[in-house]
Amino acid sequence: MTTRTLAVVSAGLSDPSSTRLLADRLTVATGEALRARGEDATVEVVELRGHARDLADNLTSGFANGSLQTAIDTVVGADALIAVTPVFSASYSGLFKTFFDVLDKESLTGKPVLLGATAGTPRHSLVVEHAMRPLFAYLRAVAVPTGVFAAAEDWAGGGVDRSLAGRIDRAAGELAGLVSGRPAATRPADPFADPTTSFEELLKGR
Amino acid sequence: MQFGIFTVGDVTPDPTTGRAPTEAERVKSLITIALKAEEVGLDVFAQGQHHNPPFVVSSPTTTLGYIAAKTEKLVLSTSTTLITTTDPVKIAEDFATLQHVADGRVDLMMGRGNTGPVYPWFGRDIRDGIPLAVENYQLLRRLWREDVVNWEGQFRTPLQGFTSTPRPLDGVPPFVWHGSIRSPQIAEQAAYYGDGFFHNHIFWPPEHTERMVEFYRRRFEHYGHGSADQAIVGLGGQVFMRKNSQDAVREFRPYFDKAPVYGGGPSLEEFTSQTPLTVGSPEQVIERTLGFRDYVGDYQRQLFLIDHAGLPLKTVLEQLDILGEEVVPVLRREFAALKPAHVPDAPTHASLVAAAGGGHDSTVQAADDVTGRTVEVAQA
Numbered sequence: 001m002t003t004r005t006l007a008v009v010s011a012g013l014s015d016p017s018s019t020r021l022l023a024d025r026l027t028v029a030t031g032e033a034l035r036a037r038g039e040d041a042t043v044e045v046v047e048l049r050g051h052a053r054d055l056a057d058n059l060t061s062g063f064a065n066g067s068l069q070t071a072i073d074t075v076v077g078a079d080a081l082i083a084v085t086p087v088f089s090a091s092y093s094g095l096f097k098t099f100f101d102v103l104d105k106e107s108l109t110g111k112p113v114l115l116g117a118t119a120g121t122p123r124h125s126l127v128v129e130h131a132m133r134p135l136f137a138y139l140r141a142v143a144v145p146t147g148v149f150a151a152a153e154d155w156a157g158g159g160v161d162r163s164l165a166g167r168i169d170r171a172a173g174e175l176a177g178l179v180s181g182r183p184a185a186t187r188p189a190d191p192f193a194d195p196t197t198s199f200e201e202l203l204k205g206r
Numbered sequence: 207m208q209f210g211i212f213t214v215g216d217v218t219p220d221p222t223t224g225r226a227p228t229e230a231e232r233v234k235s236l237i238t239i240a241l242k243a244e245e246v247g248l249d250v251f252a253q254g255q256h257h258n259p260p261f262v263v264s265s266p267t268t269t270l271g272y273i274a275a276k277t278e279k280l281v282l283s284t285s286t287t288l289i290t291t292t293d294p295v296k297i298a299e300d301f302a303t304l305q306h307v308a309d310g311r312v313d314l315m316m317g318r319g320n321t322g323p324v325y326p327w328f329g330r331d332i333r334d335g336i337p338l339a340v341e342n343y344q345l346l347r348r349l350w351r352e353d354v355v356n357w358e359g360q361f362r363t364p365l366q367g368f369t370s371t372p373r374p375l376d377g378v379p380p381f382v383w384h385g386s387i388r389s390p391q392i393a394e395q396a397a398y399y400g401d402g403f404f405h406n407h408i409f410w411p412p413e414h415t416e417r418m419v420e421f422y423r424r425r426f427e428h429y430g431h432g433s434a435d436q437a438i439v440g441l442g443g444q445v446f447m448r449k450n451s452q453d454a455v456r457e458f459r460p461y462f463d464k465a466p467v468y469g470g471g472p473s474l475e476e477f478t479s480q481t482p483l484t485v486g487s488p489e490q491v492i493e494r495t496l497g498f499r500d501y502v503g504d505y506q507r508q509l510f511l512i513d514h515a516g517l518p519l520k521t522v523l524e525q526l527d528i529l530g531e532e533v534v535p536v537l538r539r540e541f542a543a544l545k546p547a548h549v550p551d552a553p554t555h556a557s558l559v560a561a562a563g564g565g566h567d568s569t570v571q572a573a574d575d576v577t578g579r580t581v582e583v584a585q586a
Contacts, residue, residue, distance in 0.1 A: 060471030063410050065480055191390050192421045194428070199398040202340050202391075 003040040004179055006030060007078035011048045011085040011096035018118045020047070022150050022168075023084040026116055029172030030082065037180040044078065046071045048095050055098040064102060072103060079185045080112040080175055081141070083132070087119035091131040100135060107188050109140040112178040114171050115147040122151040144174035207541045208552050209534045210250025211243055211526070212285035212442060212509040215263030218516035221464035226516070232262045233269065235519045240273040242523050244280040246530025252283035252315065252509055255292070257324055267300040274308035281554070282308055285406075285442075285509065286317025286385045289346070290338040291328035293362065298349035298370040305375040310555030315383040315404050315440075316343060318392070334361070336391050343382075343395065350379035353570050369570050376565025381553040383440055383507075386418065393418050397425030402438035402552070407482050407498075408511055409467055415441065415482075416501040423503070436550055440507035441498055444483045444514065447528045451486035457521075458485045465515035488532040495533075496540055504545045506552035508537070 008027050012019030023045070031041045048055070054068035064072055075081060085096035100108075115132045117124070128147030136143045148171050154161040215236055219226040227235065240251040251273065257264050270282040282304065287297060297314075305312045318335045319325075325332045341359045348355050349370040358364040374380070383402035386392035387410065396403040403422040405415040419439055426437035446461075448454035455474065462474045462485075477483050484494045495508065510529065513522040551557070559565040 057472040057476070060469075061409070061477075063414070063480075065472070065476070192417050194425070195390070195394055199394055202337075203344055 001038060001040050002180075002184075003042055004034060004079040005077070005185070006041050006043045006080050006082060007075045008043060008045045008082045009048065009075060009084070009096075009099065010045065011093050011099070012118075013049050013086070013093075013095075017086075018150065018152070018155060019084050019086045019116075021155070022116050022118050022148065023082060025168050026082050026084070026114055026148060026172060029168050030080070030114065030175050033169075033172045033176030034180060037176055039176075039180050044074045046074060046099075048099055051099070052095055055095065055102060058102045059098065068102075071099075072107075076103070076107045077185060077187060078111075079182070080114070080179045081108070082114045082116065082175070083136075084116035084118070085132070087117055087124040087127050090124065091127065092117070092135070097135070100139065103139070104188065105139065107139075108136070109188075111141045111185070112175055112182075113141045113143045114175040115143050116149070116171075117147070118150050120152045122149075122153065125149045125151065142178060144171055144178060146171035146174055207505070207538065207545070208249040208281070208507045209529075209537065210248045210252060210281070210283075210507070210509045211239070211512055211529075212250075212252040212254070212283075213239065213263075213511070213513050214254040214285070215256065215261050216514065217260040217262055218464075218466070218514075220516040220518055221460045226260075227519075229262050231519075235513070235522075236262075236269055237273055237276070238519060239513055239522055239526070240280065240282075241276055242526045244277045246526050246534075248280070248526070248530060248534065250281045250283055250507065250509060252285035254285050255288050255319075256321075257288075257291075257327065258321065267304045270312075271304055271307050274304065274311065277311075279311070281311050281313060283312070283383075284314045285404075286315045286319075288319045288324075289316040289342050290318045290335055291325055291330050292342075294342045294346040294349060295365075295368075295370060298346055299372075301380055302350065302370065302372050302374050305380055305555070306372055310375050310378075310559075312555070313381040313383065313553075315385045315402075317385045318389075330361070336389065337361075339392065340395060343384075347379070347399070350374050353568070371570065373568035373570055375555065376559050376562075377568035378555065378558045378562050378565060380555070381558060383438075388414055388418065390418070390421055393422035394425055397422050397431070397437070398429050400426065400429065400431035402440055402506070404440035404442070404507070404509075405502075406442040408442050408444045409481060411480050412482055412498075412501055419502045419505075432550075433548075435503055435546075436548065438550070438552060439502055439505035440509065440552070441502060441505060442509050442511060443495065443498070444511040445491045445525075445529075446485045446512070446517075447488050447491055447525060447533070449487060451490055454485050454487065461515040461517055468515075488528055491533050492536050492540075495537055499541070499544065504541075504549045506550070 008023050010020045010023040034041045051068050058064050085092040115128050117127045148167050154164040217232045243251050254263050255266050318339050322332045355368045383404040384392050384396035385404040407415045423434035423437045427434040446458040462468050484491050512525045
């Protein structure tokens with residue numbers, strides 16, 4: 001049985017956080033959907049709150065410290081990514097964006113991604129479409145068609161609203177469908193491998 | 207092994223007093239620092255090139271020429287010379303002239319410059335950084351090696367029958383280093399020509415330096431210039447020292463906290479643990495510096511940044527005293543004891559002349575204005 005790595009990035013700040021709660025639901029559902037396809041999944045969760053200072057430091061210093069680099073390697077090396085943010089001021093949170101700002105811009109190319117967002121009010125329900133999707137399009141990640149947004153009222157019954165559960169399953173199925181049958185994730189090209197273009201080629205005509 | 211200092215020539219207010227030096231004071235302080243470097247027994251003084259405030263180093267060979275006249279042993283170098291936005295003809299002329307002025311005590315380091323707005327001021331585009339570095343350097347090499355150059359490229363006006371004067375001293379161009387923090391193409395360029403590679407080795411974790419140097423060494427061998435461990439490597443580094451390491455930390459912290467490259471981010475303690483920055487006693491600097499060899503191998507040149515972020519001249523001169531009296535003599539001895547015999551020293555003018563089979567006057571006489579013969583014909 002093939003075992004896939006699912007990286008989960010959660011930008012929730014409180015504990016318990018509804019963002020992490022949604023991330024966990026999406027992760028479990030994706031694991032089940034993969035198993036239904038005869039594959040298994042290991043899960044690596046990156047809680048961005050624990051890297052808040054690391055990320056700010058990366059902005060000024062230009063490099064990731066050891067702890068942040070481990071988180072980045074986890075995400076970049078995974079077979080698929082589940083990315084969930086709370087809505088702050090009508091968009092993803094600054095913490096969420098900062099993590100994707102400090103990645104090399106090639107590092108998520110072709111990566112299957114499931115996008116999720118949480119907010120206190122359903123009036124932010126298109127945030128996945130108008131804020132998150134363009135970000136991941138820029139990064140050339142492959143976001144599944146269903147993005148999952150959950151407002152406070154979706155959790156109100158103490159469980160998960162039925163229509164939210166349906167969206168979670170649909171999105172997880174789409175992500176599992178994208179991942180299964182694909183070759184395992186490959187690392188981005190090593191910039192320090194021997195060059196494929198010879199220096200003579202670069203000098204041509206100069 | 208060569209030891210020296212490199213400066214970016216910034217005019218930064220001293221955060222402990224709020225006072226910035228005038229440009230006049232800063233230009234003179236660079237000279238004072240260079241002369242002191244020779245006095246305390248260092249080998250190299252390198253200065254940067256910038257074309258915007260807060261820097262005073264737009265015309266490096268003017269300052270270096272004066273320093274050359276006031277010194278006897280110091281090798282004058284750059285950190286870096288902007289190969290992207292400076293006309294290669296101007297670089298060829300300036301540094302060949304400096305060679306004659308300084309009796310050969312000259313080498314230089316090519317760099318691209320990472321300040322986007324500077325490029326358009328010189329009719330360039332930062333996105334062309336690598337192609338500019340490749341084309342301009344290839345032309346620079348020809349200008350020094352061929353008496354008459356016919357050349358056409360992508361970025362510069364073509365040259366027909368052009369002779370760059372004066373010709374290099376003894377017919378031997380200055381040694382060239384290529385500096386880059388993270389562009390493998392530049393390490394490749396250095397390896398291709400068998401030139402030196404320099405990593406500034408400040409501000410970033412040593413892993414970046416290690417990967418770049420390893421790549422350069424591997425490609426140096428690939429291009430047939432010698433074994434990987436014979437490649438010519440230089441490193442930067444930033445230090446601040448006091449006899450008692452706690453005093454060093456206390457004194458340096460306000461400069462660190464306000465420095466444009468450091469302030470607002472990781473703490474001084476985090477930076478010293480994550481990057482090669484060393485703030486402490488001379489013994490700590492010695493130990494840390496000897497450790498650089500663990501990840502780059504035996505290398506040829508170590509330059510320290512010591513006059514950064516508004517540190518007063520008096521303090522910088524004290525740092526030079528400590529370097530010269532307590533640090534460099536130990537480093538010289540220890541590094542020399544570790545270096546295998548087949549690893550070369552950094553090339554100097556004398557060693558390059560010897561390698562060329564001796565020096566020769568390479569003066570190109572003017573075209574004959576009676577017969578109308580050009581230089582090219584006269585040489586044929």
